[in-house]
Amino acid sequence: MKFEETTIKAFIDELASNSPAPGGGSVAALCGSLAAGLEAMVANLTLGKEKYRTSWDKMHKVLEEGEKLRAEFISLMNEDTESFNLFMQALKMPKETEEQKASRKAAMGEASKAATAVPLRTLESCVKAAELSFTAAKYGNSNAVSDAGVAALLAEAAGKAASYNVKINLPGIADEAFAKECRERMEKALAEVVKHADETAKLVEAAMI
Template sequence: MEMMQKSCGLFVDELASKAAVPGGGGASALVGAVGIALGNMVGCLTLGKAKYAAVEPDILALNEKASALRARLKSLVEADAVAFAPLAKAYSIPKDDPARAAVMESALDAAAAVPLEIMACCCQAIALLEEYAAKGSVLALSDAGCGALFCAAALQAAGLNVTVNTRLMADRAKAARLDAQVEEMLREYPARANAVYERVRARLGGK
């Protein structure tokens, strides 16, 4: 059964088990999908309201982008499981096997690529949630803040799933390039997500 076809309960139970998948990468993608889904919800609750008629075209555009991101993040839950399977097998190859190094390197490349894409999607999601928080219905303002926090957590968690693989790569130049991409995203987007949270909290009367 594909990951996104499982019930929430089964997914969480398998996540808690010793099964190889799902793991941190898939969980990150799922949390990111939940985060941007909250943005979509803000948009849906804003559309059709006279008070927000001026921003309706913007909200429609946001919803279209958010729906595409949500679909991609959901697909990355499965992609992460698929990418990890060859790596799990590679770890079982005897260390004295001449083929092990090449198999490991290829598997590490694939295993790092998926969480890196999860990170990129979460960055895009945070940018959309900034707009949802600024333009969406005040009745759903807290959901925009929640979505931003979820996407920031997913971004940071996916980053760990990149670096756990790059640290083992024999091609250190490639590893450094991937690590630099991770750091660039982490420098900017968690702070942007937290700024959304702080603005939402202030508007809701928090301190």
């Protein structure tokens, strides 16, 4: 299932089924894509309007980055499901002999790394999405400020969701250096996402008073 070719209903039906994938990781990336889509929308609603001429340069950047992020998050939706499937394949490898056990363990270790790396990339992309939401809220069409606010909420939710998917995989990784690096990157990115989302929320709330 390529998610960019799937209807919303088909995706939610598959999500609700007894299949373990797609799951939370793909949903996190989907939320990120929705955030980026809203940011691009705010930019499109701002560009070309004389009232916001001084913001056009910033909105061109928001639009360009938002479109890149939207595509990146959709790719991450697919990668998350693919990495989970690789782990399940490794889990099903034969384990009758010592050699088979060693091969299975190595394959599971590599699959666990992949299953951690993908949501970590999702989380780090959410930092960019949260930053864009602030720019969209501050410089975009004031009639769409609530949309920029929703983008910030989605970016934060996506980032926190992605962090869960990193955390749950870390204990299964034997490579301590890799696990340590992932945890440090996760904590740094998560703090940045929350910071940018909070800043956007304050801006949006003030604009709607």
